[in-house]
Amino acid sequence: MQYGIVLPGGTAAEQLDLALLAEHSGWDGVFVWEAAYGVDAWTLLGAMAARTSHVRLGTMLTPLPWRRPWKVASQVVTLDQISDGRAILAVGLGALGTDLPSTGEVTELRDRAELLDEGIDLIRSLWEGGTSHHGSHYDYECERDDLVRVRPVQERIPIWAVGLWPRPRSMQRILRCDGIVPQYQLADRDDPVPEDVRALRSWLAEHGAPPGLDVVCDGETPADDPAAAAAQVAPWADAGCTWWLETRWAMAGALPERTDQVRARLTAGPPAVSG
Numbered sequence: 601m602q603y604g605i606v607l608p609g610g611t612a613a614e615q616l617d618l619a620l621l622a623e624h625s626g627w628d629g630v631f632v633w634e635a636a637y638g639v640d641a642w643t644l645l646g647a648m649a650a651r652t653s654h655v656r657l658g659t660m661l662t663p664l665p666w667r668r669p670w671k672v673a674s675q676v677v678t679l680d681q682i683s684d685g686r687a688i689l690a691v692g693l694g695a696l697g698t699d700l701p702s703t704g705e706v707t708e709l710r711d712r713a714e715l716l717d718e719g720i721d722l723i724r725s726l727w728e729g730g731t732s733h734h735g736s737h738y739d740y741e742c743e744r745d746d747l748v749r750v751r752p753v754q755e756r757i758p759i760w761a762v763g764l765w766p767r768p769r770s771m772q773r774i775l776r777c778d779g780i781v782p783q784y785q786l787a788d789r790d791d792p793v794p795e796d797v798r799a800l801r802s803w804l805a806e807h808g809a810p811p812g813l814d815v816v817c818d819g820e821t822p823a824d825d826p827a828a829a830a831a832q833v834a835p836w837a838d839a840g841c842t843w844w845l846e847t848r849w850a851m852a853g854a855l856p857e858r859t860d861q862v863r864a865r866l867t868a869g870p871p872a873v874s875g
Contacts, residue, residue, distance in 0.1 A: 601837045603870030604629030605846045606660045608858045612639045619648040621866045623655045631660035631845065636703050642675040649683035656686045660845065661762065661781065663694030665715035666705040670740055673723040677752050685753035690781055691716065692762035717773060720759060727752055760814060765800045775807060779814030794839035801840040818845040821871040823864045829871030837873045844871065
């Protein structure tokens with residue numbers, strides 16, 4: 601299992617400092633928000649790439665239906681080049697909520713799903729050297745091969761997508777990606793358990809997903825008790841999760857307090873499971 605942190609926000613300088621601390625403290629990945637307005641995620645990740653050497657870098661996550669796919673493809677491939685092959689692209693439908701800015705984007709679920717699917721395909725095509733795409737929602741054509749054939753360092757930049765388990769249509773999207781950020785729609789309870797991950801992985805394997813497909817889980821582990829932190833993560837690793845993302849989604853208090861808590865958690869090191 602690999603271990604990452606989703607930064608809670610802050611100034612660009614503060615988040616860059618946290619990324620450096622994460623690398624120094626043994627974490628495997630650093631992920632940042634991509635907001636409608638705020639610190640630009642891709643500029644920030646580029647700065648992190650230039651100052652680090654091994655942590656994987658990405659967003660958590662990019663609302664692809666509300667972005668131009670060719671622009672996102674450009675941002676990610678640039679990050680991959682600066683980082684020498686450490687970029688990850690995590691995408692989703694785009695969250696709707698009263699606490700988020702309203703920007704007039706498409707909100708109907710089916711429309712967002714179609715835009716997400718086509719956007720994933722277009723991005724992958726561009727990374728593989730494609731110069732033409734004409735779909736239901738996007739048209740892209742470029743005859744200047746010398747301008748558009750900008751290739752990643754990685755043979756295949758991982759694309760992680762949000763997948764709603766056990767909704768088959770949502771899960772079908774994952775079969776074209778390299779990882780899943782699971783959400784769960786469970787009939788009998790609100791919170792997932794490791795057995796849900798086993799069922800999800802079994803479905804993916806039965807439907808042709810590659811063996812190396814990443815499965816992400818997230819949560820909050822204590823900074824002051826390494827054994828308890830590892831014990832909390834271990835059942836998810838046993839169930840087949842490949843990444844643990846340390847988050848503070850429900851953290852109370854002002855941003856400086858949250859940043860201090862994240863700094864303490866990073867300093868303690870990842871909740872590594874032995875074996």
